[in-house]
Amino acid sequence: MTTIENNLFDIRTMDTLASGSTSLHRLDPRAKLITTLIFIGMVVSLGKYEISMMIPFVIYPVAMMVSADLPVLYLLKKILLVSPFAVLIGIFNPLMDTAPLVQIGFLTLSGGWISFFSILIRFVLTVSAALILICLTGFNGVCMALEKLKVPAPFVVQLLFLYRYLFVLIEEASRMIRARSLRSFDSGRMRFKVFVPLLGQLLLRTLDRAQRIHLAMCCRGFDGHVRISRPMTFGYKETGFILFWSLFFILARCYNLPVHIGNLVAKGF
Amino acid sequence: MSHHIVKADNLYYTYPDGTMGINGISFTITHGESVALVGANGAGKSTLLLHLNGCLTSTKGEIRIGDDPLTPKTLKAARRSLGMVFQDPDDQLFMPTVFDDVAFGPMNLGLPEQEVEERVARALETVGASHLKHRPPHKLSGGEKRAVAIATILAVSPDILVMDEPTSNLDPLSRKRLIRLLQSFEHTKIIATHDLDMALDVCERTIVLHKGTITADGPTLDIFNNEDLLLKSGLEKPLRMQKYNPIPLNKKKVHDHDHDHDHHHH
Amino acid sequence: MHMADALISPAVGGSLWVAAAGLIGYCSKKVRQDLDDRKIPLMGVIGAFIFAAQMINFTIPATGSSGHLGGGMILTILLGPHAAFLTMASVLTVQALFFADGGLLALGCNIFNLGFFPCFICYPLIYKAIVKDNPSSGSIMTGAVLSAILGLQMGAFSVVLETFFSGISALPFAAFVTLMLPIHLAIGLVEGFTTAAVVMFVWKSRPEIMMASHGTGHSMGKVLAGFAVAAVVVGGALSWFASSHPDGLEWAMFRTSGSEELAVPEKGIHSSLAVIQEKTAFLPGYGFKTAEPPAGEEPAEAWPAVNPGTSVSGLVGGLLTLCLAVLIGFVIKRRKASRT
Numbered sequence: 001m002t003t004i005e006n007n008l009f010d011i012r013t014m015d016t017l018a019s020g021s022t023s024l025h026r027l028d029p030r031a032k033l034i035t036t037l038i039f040i041g042m043v044v045s046l047g048k049y050e051i052s053m054m055i056p057f058v059i060y061p062v063a064m065m066v067s068a069d070l071p072v073l074y075l076l077k078k079i080l081l082v083s084p085f086a087v088l089i090g091i092f093n094p095l096m097d098t099a100p101l102v103q104i105g106f107l108t109l110s111g112g113w114i115s116f117f118s119i120l121i122r123f124v125l126t127v128s129a130a131l132i133l134i135c136l137t138g139f140n141g142v143c144m145a146l147e148k149l150k151v152p153a154p155f156v157v158q159l160l161f162l163y164r165y166l167f168v169l170i171e172e173a174s175r176m177i178r179a180r181s182l183r184s185f186d187s188g189r190m191r192f193k194v195f196v197p198l199l200g201q202l203l204l205r206t207l208d209r210a211q212r213i214h215l216a217m218c219c220r221g222f223d224g225h226v227r228i229s230r231p232m233t234f235g236y237k238e239t240g241f242i243l244f245w246s247l248f249f250i251l252a253r254c255y256n257l258p259v260h261i262g263n264l265v266a267k268g269f
Numbered sequence: 270m271s272h273h274i275v276k277a278d279n280l281y282y283t284y285p286d287g288t289m290g291i292n293g294i295s296f297t298i299t300h301g302e303s304v305a306l307v308g309a310n311g312a313g314k315s316t317l318l319l320h321l322n323g324c325l326t327s328t329k330g331e332i333r334i335g336d337d338p339l340t341p342k343t344l345k346a347a348r349r350s351l352g353m354v355f356q357d358p359d360d361q362l363f364m365p366t367v368f369d370d371v372a373f374g375p376m377n378l379g380l381p382e383q384e385v386e387e388r389v390a391r392a393l394e395t396v397g398a399s400h401l402k403h404r405p406p407h408k409l410s411g412g413e414k415r416a417v418a419i420a421t422i423l424a425v426s427p428d429i430l431v432m433d434e435p436t437s438n439l440d441p442l443s444r445k446r447l448i449r450l451l452q453s454f455e456h457t458k459i460i461a462t463h464d465l466d467m468a469l470d471v472c473e474r475t476i477v478l479h480k481g482t483i484t485a486d487g488p489t490l491d492i493f494n495n496e497d498l499l500l501k502s503g504l505e506k507p508l509r510m511q512k513y514n515p516i517p518l519n520k521k522k523v524h525d526h527d528h529d530h531d532h533h534h535h
Numbered sequence: 536m537h538m539a540d541a542l543i544s545p546a547v548g549g550s551l552w553v554a555a556a557g558l559i560g561y562c563s564k565k566v567r568q569d570l571d572d573r574k575i576p577l578m579g580v581i582g583a584f585i586f587a588a589q590m591i592n593f594t595i596p597a598t599g600s601s602g603h604l605g606g607g608m609i610l611t612i613l614l615g616p617h618a619a620f621l622t623m624a625s626v627l628t629v630q631a632l633f634f635a636d637g638g639l640l641a642l643g644c645n646i647f648n649l650g651f652f653p654c655f656i657c658y659p660l661i662y663k664a665i666v667k668d669n670p671s672s673g674s675i676m677t678g679a680v681l682s683a684i685l686g687l688q689m690g691a692f693s694v695v696l697e698t699f700f701s702g703i704s705a706l707p708f709a710a711f712v713t714l715m716l717p718i719h720l721a722i723g724l725v726e727g728f729t730t731a732a733v734v735m736f737v738w739k740s741r742p743e744i745m746m747a748s749h750g751t752g753h754s755m756g757k758v759l760a761g762f763a764v765a766a767v768v769v770g771g772a773l774s775w776f777a778s779s780h781p782d783g784l785e786w787a788m789f790r791t792s793g794s795e796e797l798a799v800p801e802k803g804i805h806s807s808l809a810v811i812q813e814k815t816a817f818l819p820g821y822g823f824k825t826a827e828p829p830a831g832e833e834p835a836e837a838w839p840a841v842n843p844g845t846s847v848s849g850l851v852g853g854l855l856t857l858c859l860a861v862l863i864g865f866v867i868k869r870r871k872a873s874r875t
Binding site for chain 1: 537539540541542543544545548559560562563564566567572573575576577578579580581582583584586587588590591592593594595596601604621622624625626628629631632633634635636638639640698702703704705706707710729732733736737740741744859861863864865867868
């Protein structure tokens with residue numbers, strides 16, 4: 001499969017995961033969105049040399065993935081796929097920051113290495129939170145939550161339309177690419193000379209489609225307003241969910257839990 | 270009663286690039302009629318349909334929906350009585366879920382929420398798609414999309430249903446289901462189609478278009494029996510009316526293949 | 536060129552989000568006022584087009600490396616600044632959620648970096664100025680190339696600033712700039728050519744696309760005002776952050792005394808301009824004294840980690856917590872399995 005087909009398959013997979021029926025899936029999307037944002041905020045607010053304090057935060061994505069039957073390997077693979085960027089920028093840390101910071105037995109780690117690992121863990125945590133949000137809520141769900149949270153309607157409508165026609169356009173594009181590649185006997189990489197007409201054709205078709213959609217909208221009485229509001233219930237489960245996790249995040253953020261646990265264990269011996 | 274009359278009077282339309290689209294078309298379609306609009310590609314079927322709901326404006330002549338001629342002022346009311354189902358259902362299903370799409374029309378009419386829900390439920394049930402209510406359109410099959418697209422129009426309770434190639438891209442079972450559905454509708458129906466067998470099943474009257482003009486307008490069976498007329502208009506008889514006469518394979522090529530095959534063995 | 540959550544501090548991420556959210560609100564208002572309701576489906580479908588187009592790689596002639604279209608300029612040419620900004624923001628949002636491109640906190644930065652410059656600076660000030668009312672192959676090409684290059688340069692520079700002021704990455708400012716800017720010069724060149732080529736291809740069949748955005752008159756004053764607002768927001772946040780507040784990186788919400796919470800933003804607003812001046816004075820020399828305070832703060836935080844006792848506890852505790860997390864995972868799984 002080509003890149004574009006892989007991407008489409010990927011989006012469809014995550015879209016399907018979102019239509020699961022576990023109790024987590026059924027929670028109001030606002031609860032999941034807010035909790036995810038608090039999670040990311042807390043993780044990101046940790047200092048650059050923090051590693052042990054980040055570890056308790058792993059519990060959230062793990063708990064979510066397992067409770068909602070999400071495919072762990074699949075998500076891990078996705079995270080790994082995007083990690084090169086973080087690694088690329090982060091790798092400068094050990095190179096630049098060479099002052100030793102931590103000594104564990106005979107092993108001396110410089111500040112740079114500590115902050116590099118911190119970046120990696122930070123990356124895994126924040127990225128997994130975003131992916132889990134989509135797998136639990138679905139894109140439409142997130143948009144509905146945004147609408148209820150007073151995000152301007154034109155932007156939410158735009159998100160919804162974009163998502164709706166993503167599939168149509170990616171399929172159209174992949175058909176055109178496949179047709180081209182079957183007729184070209186070169187290395188398989190598209191030359192610029194071919195790319196421009198291909199993209200131009202796609203754009204022309206897109207403009208035509210926009211016109212037809214607009215016609216269809218007018219034929220059904222479109223007056224300039226797309227009404228997308230939907231009744232949503234925010235009950236005790238949702239409040240409980242947000243409170244529980246927020247308290248945990250705040251606790252993990254303020255107190256170095258692993259150090260305390262480690263001390264307890266040390267005292268025990 | 271006259272609400273349901275669709276009348277075209279000496280219609281002419283030229284495309285922006287100068288080519289002739291509609292070259293003098295006149296017809297009257299009365300309440301409850303089912304009319305098939307047939308013709309070769311480029312005959313002007315889709316162009317004519319787009320005139321009926323005001324998407325295109327003729328360069329000469331007029332269209333009447335009910336009592337009133339179609340003008341920018343009467344457009345909105347006309348679109349309430351005349352609902353059009355487009356060829357590509359993806360153009361018609363643009364909301365996040367099926368429910369939203371079917372509710373789009375009634376909501377734009379300003380109907381109260383309760384009534385909107387009732388209309389959506391009824392429309393979906395008519396097309397047999399109630400179970401798809403909360404599904405996003407990109408997860409529907411071709412046949413399901415077609416059905417839901419029809420439901421989006423039914424929800425505004427039009428008197429006249431206009432459809433552009435409704436059976437295209439449908440698998441045989443979906444097609445059959447659609448034909449039965451169309452047969453059950455009491456609306457006035459105007460259906461542009463290549464599927465002449467479906468036209469036989471659904472429409473008692475047929476208008477044949479050729480190069481922007483009407484070459485025939487009458488009972489469907491009579492027209493489909495007139496081979497000369499059909500051929501002149503770039504068409505042929507519906508499959509079920511053709512004598513069993515399979516297109517023969519090229520015998521010479523078959524023989525050569527066998528010859529080579531034998532040769533290879535020795 | 537996308538920012539990542541892992542490299543951002545909440546102060547920088549938060550303030551860029553404020554800027555991005557403000558722009559989204561502003562553009563939403565403008566789009567709502569636009570009488571042309573054809574824009575609504577157009578934005579959606581063209582957004583999908585850009586999304587799909589970004590997945591198509593082509594080989595850049597004479598280099599052999601592959602590139603793909605960014606789309607900021609094409610969007611603005613087809614839709615006008617406000618609709619284009621919303622569209623770009625929506626594409627980036629989908630990418631952040633589905634492809635983990637950057638993350639949700641960095642999304643604000645990305646929306647600003649990739650949306651603000653092409654839509655509100657390059658298009659009105661460069662592209663429209665060159666193309667004016669009679670587009671031609673030459674003017675489209677020049678306009679597109681210049682806009683793309685400058686837009687990407689400004690975007691890339693923003694990424695550097697954002698990363699630098701977040702203080703998570705240890706990459707020095709000078710090195711980062713020398714890394715990012717030349718690369719994005721090349722990318723900008725390719726982007727400009729591609730944009731121009733595609734626009735010209737479509738323009739031949741649909742001349743009216745060049746007319747799409749002519750309705751939205753954009754006065755120079757408004758643009759500069761917008762830029763100034765963004766600069767103040769960013770500058771204010773940065774000065775708060777770089778102030779000699781003992782816990783520069785900590786969130787205000789963890790401060791126990793209300794007075795400190797109030798004092799800090801005020802200080803930021805008052806001294807923001809002064810601080811910006813201070814910083815810009817240092818820029819040419821690349822001698823970053825201002826780099827020190829954030830980094831200087833760090834050892835104060837990190838010192839506890841140097842204490843061998845705490846570091847061993849930290850390690851042991853960390854491992855235990857990880858085991859705990861996995862254990863919790865198994866327990867939940869078991870309970871679910873036994874229930875079904």
